[in-house]
Amino acid sequence: MRRFRLKKYIWWLAGMLMLGVVGILLLPLPIPFDKPHSTILYDRHGRLLGAALAADQQWRFPPADSIPQQFTTALLLYEDEYFYYHPGINPFSLWRAWRQNMRAGRIVSGGSTLSMQTVRMAMGNQPRTYRQKVYEMLLTLKLELLYSKEEILKIYAENAPFGGNIVGLEAASWRYFGIAPGQLSWAEAAALAVLPNQPAGIYPGHQMADFKRKRDRLLRKLHQHGHLSASDLELALAEPLPQQILAFPTLAYHLLQRSIQEGHRGKRVYSTLDAPLQQQVKQLTEQHSSIWAANQVHNAAAIVVEAKTGHILAYVGNTFNPGPHGQHVDIITAPRSPGSLLKPLLYAAALDEGLITPRQLLPDIPLFYQGFVPQNFDKKYRGAVAADQALASSLNVPFVHLLIDYGYEKFHHQLKQMGLSSLNEPAGHYGLALILGGMETSLDQLTALYAGTLRAYQRFGQRPLRQGYSRGDYFANRYLREARQETDTSRQERGYLRASSIGYMLQAMQQLNRPATEAGWQQFASSKKIAWKTGTSYGLRDAWAIGLSDDYVVGVWLGNADGEGRPGLTGATAAAPLLFRIFDILPGRAHFDQPFGATVAICRQSGMRAGSNCPDVINETLAAQLEGTPQCRYHQLIHLNEEETYQVNSSCYAVSKIKKRPWFVLPPVMAWYYRRYHPEYQDPPPFASGCRSGETKQHMALIYPRQFTRVYIPVEQDGTPGQVVFEAAHTSRNAVIYWHLDNQYIGQTNGRHQMAIRAAKGRHRLTLIDSQGRELSRAFVVVSE
Incomplete structure (x- = not known):
């Protein structure tokens, strides 16, 4: 009978125990912590570049893979020496705490284990009562059932308070010592281990005597347990405590903000940046920007791209000069007018189509095209300029003439295919102004586009020129380390530009005259040969420079984020010097060899294929698509x-x-x-x-107006009809031209042939007769008086 009762009691106790376990498991446990995390940015080698506050304004790092052993040892020795031996509740600690509370008449000790502290943190540190303590103990049992001891330690270390808005070991390690937790010394680990016990009362800069006393006591305890030798203890005790909170690195503020905007908030972002290079480029950009601040130019940006991979190695989105000047704007992704930066691509496209040869003369004469009147930067015309020299001199008018021949619709489509997604309007919206910066794009897109041309050139530049190549060479720049771009380089399809055309483009880009700061660069053995181009937007609002070497593409921008123009703000004077300073710290140089092809006779004067009438002929190696270009005209x-x-x-x-x-x-x-x-x-x-x-008519030509031009003649302020100036040219310097409007003689010109004309609304005919009797006639329409 007794055996039956004993067995009954055992079953009853087991059942109650099971019910207790089930009851505990049914209790809601707020683990893991459902708290927002800070966004952390690292470079390609895991070095910290910057951090952003969590959504609740706390510095709380995302979960780490592990906790450093030194901190774990110090923490357990200070908080819970028997952590690995109890089931989450230490009866001896509870008994000691109860006796202390009874003697004091109030709660002075909780007897909490590390597991109980983890639960208390998870519940938001509720008021201390015996009822709350029992509830926390039950949740602690559940915590121990569901998580291993290592997992509990990790949860605690990642969420423990370390004073102020600093939460977790990793945030505290950076804020107090400026290093990662894995680099902490024993003294530093001990200092952090004592902080969560009283984070509001003891922290760097406050109650430093108590702080040092607690740390030193823990260090001696570590020595007693054999973790520190006597000499190590002496050195650890001599280490100073942090006196103030340190700032996180801010090497790449704008890239950090960009990563947050692109969906990486609260994560560890492992970037492609190189921290030492980023530091150097940032310093150079800030120094250069401070010089131009005297001219009220307050913003600058720079980017360095590894051409082969498209990885961004340096990203300076803006500079932080004193005053409210839009420093938080990320210029690298901001759409701006690129000025002349698309000219090399049109040059390559025209060569690719066999429209011109590399040194063929392009017209540099006044142009009036559907109300568009382009001018060169210096307001001068040179008559005719070799195409490569027009590019090297960044002349506007020759490239507008070239775009007319090539077709702005085709060029617009090609740019979009090559990655300029900012061209979100139809081609007609931009027209011929497309080649002069009459559109917007970003430094990020432009450097990606030029990196694509460099990849295409380097991969296939030494192969037969009739061989195709993959369009996969063109892709966006990447700042995420884990990003992958699959490019099937075995595919032999027609790409956007032939390697030979890109080679001619790169050679022409090496002919640009460098800024004054680079004078005599050829005389130095360390000087680097760079293919580069500048751009200046209308109104002197944006100064650009982009350069290419064998391995890198560098982009630079200077200006004001609000679009205010400033005198002297040009690509050559403002952006190019910084471009070359950045290239000075990069390894390697440019080796853009002459493209492979056949030997062709070229007229030295016109740059075209030599005809039978060309007296001065040179032999040049031309790519296959140029062998059929027109002969000298x-x-x-x-x-x-x-x-x-x-x-x-x-x-x-x-x-x-x-x-x-x-x-x-x-x-x-x-x-x-x-x-x-x-x-x-x-x-x-x-x-x-x-x-x-x-x-007859080959001796004379009208510069303006063109045939059937619609001319607007304004009314002067006094109400009288205004005038319009027409201009002509003659092959003879001393020619006299007699001007007639609607068969009425209106005057003559000699030398510079310009005539101011008044005409009523409607259709008119202008007739020119030179002293040899040659005649030129043109109709035009006045649309308003």
Whole structure:
């Protein structure tokens, strides 16, 4: 009978125990902590670049993989020496705490284990009562059932208060010592281990005597337990305590904010940046920006991209100069007008299509196209300029002429295909202004685009030029270390630009004159050959510079975030010096070799394929797509008398005495401007008397107006009709032109042929007659008086 009762009691106790376990498991346990985390940015090697507050304004790092052993040892020795031996509740600690509370008449000790403290933190540190204590003990039992001791330690270390808004070991380690937890010394680990016990009363800069006393007591205890030798204890006791809270590194503030905006809030963001390089580029950018601040230019940005991978190595989104100047704007991603930075791409595209040769003359003459009147930066015209020199000199007008020939719709489409997603309007919205910065893009997109061209060139530049290549060479820059771009380089499809065309572009970009700070750079062995281009937006609002070497693409911008323009703010003067200072700290240089191709005879003067009339021919290696470009159109075979003073023909001169000679002849408008910069340029001799035959309008040309141009003539302030200035050009420097409007003589010009004209609303005809009787006529329409 007794055995039956004993067995019954055992079953009853087991059942009650099971019910207790089930009851405990049913209790809601707020573990793991449901708290927001700070966003932490690291470089490619795991070095801290910056951190942002959690949503609740606390410094709380995301969960780490492990807790350093030194901190764990110090913490357990200070808080819970028997952590690994009790089930979450230590009866001896509770008995000691109860006796202390009874003697004091109030709660002075809780007898809590580390597990109980973890539960109390999770519940938000509720008021201390015996009822609350029992409830926390039950939750602690559940915690011990569900989590291992190591997991509980990790949860505690990540959520323990360390004073102020500093939560968790990792945040405290950085804020108090400026290092990662794994780098803590024994003295530093002991200092942090004693803080969670009384975070509001003891922290760096407050109650330092008590702080030191607690830390030193723990260090001696560590020595007693064999964790520190006597000499190590002596050194640890001599280590100073932190006196103030340290700031987190702010090496890449704008990239940190960008990562938050792109969905990485509360995470550890492992970037592609290189911390030492980032520090150097940031310092150079800030120094350069401080110089331009004297000219009320307050913002600057710089980016360094590894060309092969597209990884961003340095990212300075803006500078923090004193005053409210939009320092928080990330200029690297902000859309701005790029000025002339698209010209190299048009140059490469025109070469790719066989539209021009690398040194072919482009017209640099006044242009009036559907109300668009482009001008060069210096307001001058050169008549004709070699294409590569037009690029090196960043001339506007030749490239507008080239865009007309190439087609702005096609160029617009190509830019979008190559990654300029900021072109969100149809081609007609931008028109010809597209090539002069009449659109917006970002430093991030432009450097990615040029990095794509560099990848395409380097991968296929030494292969047969008829071989295709992968369009996968063009992709966005990347700042996330884990990001992967799968590029099938085995695919042989037609890409956006041939490697040869890109090679010509890079060679032309090396011809630019460097800023004054780089004068004489060729004389130094350490100097680097760089392909580069500047850009200046309309109104001197944005100064850009982009450079390419074998391994890197660097982009620089200076200006004001609010768009205010400033005198002298140009790409060449403001951005280029910083570009070259950044390249000075980068390894390597540019080796852009001559593209592979066939030897072709080129006219030295026109840069076109030599024709039969070209007297000065050079042999150059041209890519396959350029072998069929047009022959020189400017060298003509003219017939002269024996003295070579007049042009003649068989109708007025003996055929046996006629001399044939090739002559470089530009169209009238081009010739008129060309001779200003080329005094060696000679007009063909005039025709001998009686020898003019079928040869008229080539000597004269109207610069403005074009045929059927719609001309607006404003009304002056006094109410009188205004005037419009028409301009013409003549091949002869001393020519006299007689102007007629609607068959009425209105005046004559000599030298510079400009005429101010008043005309009523409606259609009119302008007629020009030179002193040799040659005639040129053009119709135009006045749309308003």
